[in-house]
Amino acid sequence: MRNKINLYVIEYAINSLLRQKYKTFFVTFILSILVFLLSSLFFITNSIKYELKSTVDSLPEITVQKIKAGRHYDIDISVLDEILQITGVESAVARVWGYYYFENAGVNFSIVGLDEYEEQYKNSFVEAVKGLDFSKPSMVVGEGVKKIMDKNYYREYFNFIKPDGTLKRVDIGGLFKGETELESNDVIVMSKESVREIFDMEESKATDIVVRVANFNEVAKVASKIKLLYPDSRVITKDDLKISYQNIFDYKSGLFLALFVVSLFTFFIIVYDKASGLSSEQKREIGILKAIGWRVNDVLREKFYEGFIVSFFSYMMGIILALAFVYILKAPLLQNIFTGYSQLKTSFNLPFVLDVQTLALIFFLSVPIYIAATIIPSWRSATLEADEVIR
Amino acid sequence: MIELKEIIKEYQVNGIDTVMALRGINLYVRSGELVVLKGASGSGKSTILSLIAALSKPTSGEVIVNGDRISKLPDNFASDFRRHSIGFVFQKYNLIPTLSVKENIILPLVPMNLETRDIEDKLSRVLKMFHIEHKENQLVKNLSGGEQQRVAIARANINNPQIILADEPTANLDEKLSLHFIDILKELKAEGKTIVVATHDPLFFGLNIVDREIEIYQGSIV
Structure with a gap:
């Protein structure tokens, strides 16, 4: 009894990719870069969010500053x-x-x-x-x-x-x-x-005074009492700081969003190009396979392996490169967008935050979409009469 | 046994015009028979072979092979039928030029997931039969026309099918290689295979191995 995985089809798929080695290399390269970019963005965002959350969590409930002419004084x-x-x-x-x-x-x-x-x-x-x-x-x-x-x-x-x-x-x-x-x-x-x-x-x-409040629900009330006592003071609660941090983060993440959109857009252009049709050589090959007895699902299985090999390899490459870029090389250029004050602040290491959801999200944004883009045009050709394709 | 009943085949050209390739063909080929379909280019010979191989479906009429109505077969069953029962030698061979001789020949076996030993046995049988053992690992694109044709015949025979269909098999060969092909046909006929050859090459006319010559003219049997 043969096992269910047909290694000959996988071998054929690998050979088929190697036969078009320049094209395969180019597509793999571009896909890897896109996965790398997306992953880097996600990794940096996750790490900085984690850092900000930890920072905000460790802040006191209320900070009181003296303000004069809109400026902070001792x-x-x-x-x-x-x-x-x-x-x-x-x-x-x-x-x-x-x-x-x-x-x-x-x-x-x-x-x-x-x-x-x-x-x-x-x-x-x-x-x-x-x-x-x-x-x-x-x-x-x-x-x-x-x-x-x-x-x-x-x-x-x-x-x-x-x-x-x-x-x-x-x-x-x-x-x-x-x-x-x-x-x-x-x-x-x-x-x-x-x-x-x-x-x-x-x-x-x-410089300022930090206040701890025993009951979290009373923070706003205590803050308003301090403000009443000292009208010339600025009373900042932890929630205000959270919003402020979030605003800075959101503003900067807009830049990331732009990069993210550009990456996705490029990916979908590749996918669209791939899904919109096969070359006459590729159609002919599918016609030959059908003519010599391959079923539609045999052709699709082979194309699935082709798509999977390219996209999964690119996915792994992109993830590994992004991990190295973000956590070993400290994300040069990209990190500065987020940490800001890049000219003034000391550089810091991003904490290693890797959650399954992020990996799954990047996987589902790349691998299945690319496989679908490989299979759909092949399916269109494979379901035509073989005679029509090879004539 | 191959039987074509009242076959009409129309093609759409540019999605608008319709061309009638076959006009009510009736044909019966007995098992073990070697039949030559002759006629000018565009007469409908290749279309008949396509229909017998279930590569296309007739617009109307029936194609029956060994008792099965193959003109009604769903696509996957048609593929199975071709895999097991038909060996098709295409006019332009339809080999994959960037694959080796061996890889081209075993291509019909790939989806069958056979044991490596079975594949090797089948391969060595056809390599010997068509004298291409020494070319096994060469890329097909580096072979001569005659060698490519032998690879195409070997591929058509890898599953030892009962029916061999050859479409203009000598169109790209010189006379010496064409005569060699006829020798191959003799061998296949001696094995009891049913053979249908579509050709307009006079070399096939009046050959003693040919059981019948059928002339096709503008989609009809003359």
């Missing part, structure tokens, strides 16, 4: 006590942070100040505090920051240039591990005292 720490009096507020922390532009590398570092005995508003800071030596100016730095400092020969310490032009030496104590790479990559954590010195900030001031 806020008085005394506000903290009044906020803590509001019913529903679990804790409030004055944050000291800012961006430091490192001219040699053309990047911005995010410097965050922490107090040794203060309640930390993020889990990652609890670990960071353990790595800091508060008896002297020291810091823990994100991986991206570490790489840049190493490259510029700052392996043990870094000299920050203060607003008055003098230098502030801070020792590098270790690596900072945030909850997400996007969050931690460009971050430098040190004592609040050192941050104030680097940014020339008064001791009675903070």
Whole structure:
């Protein structure tokens, strides 16, 4: 009893593809590129969405900033006590942070100040505090920051240039591990005292205040109470931040959408071209096969294998190339569209996020459609009278 | 046994005009008989072969082969019929030029999913029978006309069919190769096969192996 898979038909299909090797190579190449493009877009989008979600999830429920003439100013720490009096507020922390532009590398570092005995508003800071030596100016730095400092020969310490032009030496104590790479990559954590010195900030001031609310349903109410107390403040809830992040993401994903549409459009042009007809040689070959006793389904099976071999190979190639491009090469060019500030921010590694749905979506967008485009015109020829085709 | 009853075959040209290729043909070919259909180009000889091979269907009338009404066969059954019962040698051979001799010959066996040994046995039988063993792995496009014809005959015989149909088999051959083809026909007839040859080559007329010559003129038997 022969097994059901007819290896001779598969062999014939492979030979048939090899007989048109230039055409097969060209189609496989184009399909692989399209799958690669689509996959890269999906992989980057998924990774960044994951990063953003993790970042937003780790944010405090409410952030209070002082606003003057529409601009963000340092806020008085005394506000903290009044906020803590509001019913529903679990804790409030004055944050000291800012961006430091490192001219040699053309990047911005995010410097965050922490107090040794203060309640930390993020889990990652609890670990960071353990790595800091508060008896002297020291810091823990994100991986991206570490790489840049190493490259510029700052392996043990870094000299920050203060607003008055003098230098502030801070020792590098270790690596900072945030909850997400996007969050931690460009971050430098040190004592609040050192941050104030680097940014020339008064001791009675903070960059902003973050507030934790015990009951999530009361966030909006607490936010409105703070706003009533301090009309000159901007009170941002986690939901506002989520929307804001989503807006930035959506705006940038428009560019991706354009690339996505172009890729799909190109694919469908190929599919349309293929589905719209066979060459006279191909029709003749189908006619010959029918004339010597091949059934319509034998012809279609052979064409199915041809389509499957080309499209599945292209699919696998595209996926493997995209994985290498996004997660090994860090998606040069494409990643910058999303992460923005590409001139100023340190580069970061996209987290590896690979879900079955994405792979299935790309599979169904490429393989079955291409197979159908291969089979349909062959079916049209195969169902004609063989005599009509070979005459 | 092949029987054509009141066959009319019309072709549509350019989707509008209709050309009548056969006008009420009645034909009976006994098993083991070698029949030559002769006539000018366009007289309808090839159409008769097409109908016998179930490559096309008559507009009206019936084609009966070994008791089966093959003019009524659905497409897949017609393919099965051709695979098992018919060996067709086409005028232009209809080989796939980029395949080797071996690959062309075993092409009818590919969908049958036979054991490799069965395929090899059948292949070696026809390779020997038509003296092309030494060309087995050559590409068909590199063969001479005579060699290509032998490959076409070998392919037509790979399933050892009872009926051999040959459409203008010597149209592309010189006299020496044409005589060689006639020798092959002798061998096939000696094996008891039913053979129908459509030709206007005078070399076939009056041959002692030919049982009957039937003249076709403008779609009718004269």
